[in-house]
Structure formats: C-alpha cells, structure tokens
Amino acid sequence: MISVACLTKGSTSDEAARYLLNGHGADIHYSYHRLIADVFLSTAEGKTAYSIIPIENTIDGSVSLHTDWLVDEVNLPIQAEWVYPSIQNLIGDVDELTEGGELAYSKIVKVMSHPVAMAQCTQYLKQHLPHAELEHVSSTAEAVRIVKDNPGRGWAAIGQVSAAADNELTVLESAVTDHDNNFTRFLLVGQEPFTLRESQKHKTSILITLPEDYPGALHQVLSAFSWRRINLSRIESRPTKKKLGNYYFLIDIEMSMDTILLPSAIAEIEAIGCQVRVLGSYPSFKYSSPEQL
Numbered sequence: 628m629i630s631v632a633c634l635t636k637g638s639t640s641d642e643a644a645r646y647l648l649n650g651h652g653a654d655i656h657y658s659y660h661r662l663i664a665d666v667f668l669s670t671a672e673g674k675t676a677y678s679i680i681p682i683e684n685t686i687d688g689s690v691s692l693h694t695d696w697l698v699d700e701v702n703l704p705i706q707a708e709w710v711y712p713s714i715q716n717l718i719g720d721v722d723e724l725t726e727g728g729e730l731a732y733s734k735i736v737k738v739m740s741h742p743v744a745m746a747q748c749t750q751y752l753k754q755h756l757p758h759a760e761l762e763h764v765s766s767t768a769e770a771v772r773i774v775k776d777n778p779g780r781g782w783a784a785i786g787q788v789s790a791a792a793d794n795e796l797t798v799l800e801s802a803v804t805d806h807d808n809n810f811t812r813f814l815l816v817g818q819e820p821f822t823l824r825e826s827q828k829h830k831t832s833i834l835i836t837l838p839e840d841y842p843g844a845l846h847q848v849l850s851a852f853s854w855r856r857i858n859l860s861r862i863e864s865r866p867t868k869k870k871l872g873n874y875y876f877l878i879d880i881e882m883s884m885d886t887i888l889l890p891s892a893i894a895e896i897e898a899i900g901c902q903v904r905v906l907g908s909y910p911s912f913k914y915s916s917p918e919q920l
C-alpha cells in the first residue's frame with residue numbers, strides 16, 4: 628500500500644495525483660488535507676510516504692508559498708514531477724443561479740476558489756462577473772464545499788467537475804480558464820524513490836546560495852553548466868529571508884545526478900564558495916492523454 632497526502636478530495640491536486648498514480652496495480656491510499664502545510668507535514672512526520680505539491684503554473688509561474696515550504700520548512704526529496712492540464716469550471720446551484728435555463732451572471736455575488744485557479748480565469752471573471760466579489764480559499768474543492776454549505780446566497784466556485792459531482796452541484800459553465808494550454812507542474816515528494824512507472828526524461832533540482840564576497844558568482848555558476856552543455860529548464864531567485872537583498876537560486880537541470888557531468892559541475896560550483904543543496908533527482912513525466920503519461 629502506498630500512502631499519499633494531497634489537498635482536499637476533488638481538488639486539482641487530487642485529480643493530478645490520480646492521473647500519475649492510479650492504474651498501475653498499486654494499492655494507493657490518499658489522505659486529504661485542507662492546507663498545503665498539512666500536506667507537507669503529513670509526509671515530513673512520517674504519516675504518509677509521499678505528498679503531492681502543485682509547484683508551477685503556465686499562467687501564474689511558480690507557486691511561491693509551496694516552493695518556500697519545500698526549501699525552508701521540510702527536508703523532503705523530490706521523487707517525481709509531472710504536468711497536468713488544470714481546466715477549471717464555474718460551479719454552483721443550478722436552481723439558484725440560472726434563469727430560463729440560462730446561466731444568470733447577475734445572480735452571482737461572490738466567486739470562491741484557490742488563488743492559482745482564480746488567476747487562471749482572470750479574463751473570464753473580468754468579462755462576465757466584474758460585479759462579483761472574489762474570495763481566495765485553500766483549494767478549489769474547498770470552494771465548492773463552501774458553496775454547497777451556503778445555499779441561497781448567490782455564491783459560486785471555480786473548480787473541478789468531480790468536486791461539483793461530490794457536492795451535488797452543477798457545472799454552470801465548463802472550461803472557464805482563459806487559456807487552453809493551462810498546465811500545472813506537480814511534485815511528488817517523499818523519502819522513497821518513485822518506481823511505479825518508467826519515464827523518458829530525468830531532472831535534478833538544486834538550490835544554490837552564492838558567496839557574498841565573490842563578484843560574478845552567478846555567471847560562474849551558469850558557465851559551469853553551459854560549457855558542459857547541460858540544459859537548465861528553470862532558474863528562479865527567491866529571498867533567503869535572512870537578510871534583505873540575499874537570494875538563493877533554484878535551478879532545474881535536465882539531467883540525472885547519476886551522470887558524471889552533473890556531479891562535476893556541482894563540485895566546480897562548490898569550489899567557488901557556493902552552497903549547493905540537491906532537492907531531488909527524479910523522473911519527469913509529460914502529459915500526453917487522459918489515460919497515459
């Protein structure tokens with residue numbers, strides 16, 4: 628049995644998790660949490676083998692809060708990454724929010740969702756629901772549950788079809804996301820390597836803190852990769868939170884730690900006085916169809 632911690636049942640994370648994990652003959656047990664902090668802590672405290680973390684979005688970029696948790700609060704290696712299309716829908720009570728069989732935008736006074744899902748629907752909300760109050764909650768599934776628990780108030784949620792069904796609500800308008808190619812990158816974190824399926828691609832994520840007294844250190848870091856022709860797929864700076872103006876760099880590398888090249892690049896970077904922390908070396912899965920990665 629593989630135990631997995633995830634945001635609320637019916638959340639985008641839940642659907643993405645099922646896409647990666649189900650259908651491989653393994654017995655998966657999900658434990659659901661309202662807050663991403665509790666998703667992380669479940670595995671950090673050894674209650675579950677893995678946690679599912681949404682980490683980056685096509686529209687919004689990095690989910691900073693989750694990145695910070697991964698870096699500052701827990702020490703859980705990344706064991707897999709995959710992308711999943713996060714298509715959101717407008718959900719509510721069909722009797723309350725329609726008129727003559729048509730969706731009545733004017734009846735909606737408040738829309739609730741997870742901030743990332745809300746950001747994915749910015750244009751839609753501006754165009755159709757400029758009058759509605761927007762409220763961020765801990766997940767799309769939580770938004771749908773709150774709408775269900777507050778009938779007659781003109782509230783709607785942005786979330787997943789399965790959450791609408793679980794709460795006996797209706798998808799009033801489907802695919803309200805502004806862009807069709809809306810993908811979210813998810814991470815599977817935990818102590819054990821992920822072996823459920825084979826991947827074509829492997830990645831390594833590292834965190835680099837530059838020495839303060841070494842001008843041009845970032846340039847040196849990048850050149851350690853470039854002359855070895857090692858491809859980087861992401862570089863992002865985040866404040867260290869220890870001193871104003873101090874940053875670390877999060878770098879995703881399209882190569883496994885099992886190669887000779889990558890450890891030697893890291894050794895070169897350490898030699899100039901950088902601190903390097905490997906966040907994980909892991910298989911990367913590409914979304915290809917609803918059935919298969």
Ligand SMILES: O=C(O)C(=O)Cc1ccccc1
Pocket residue numbers: 634637638639640641681713741743744765766767768811
């Ligand atoms: O709120 C959810 O359903 C989540 O799982 C977080 C999220 C929201 C939007 C895109 C990806 C993940």
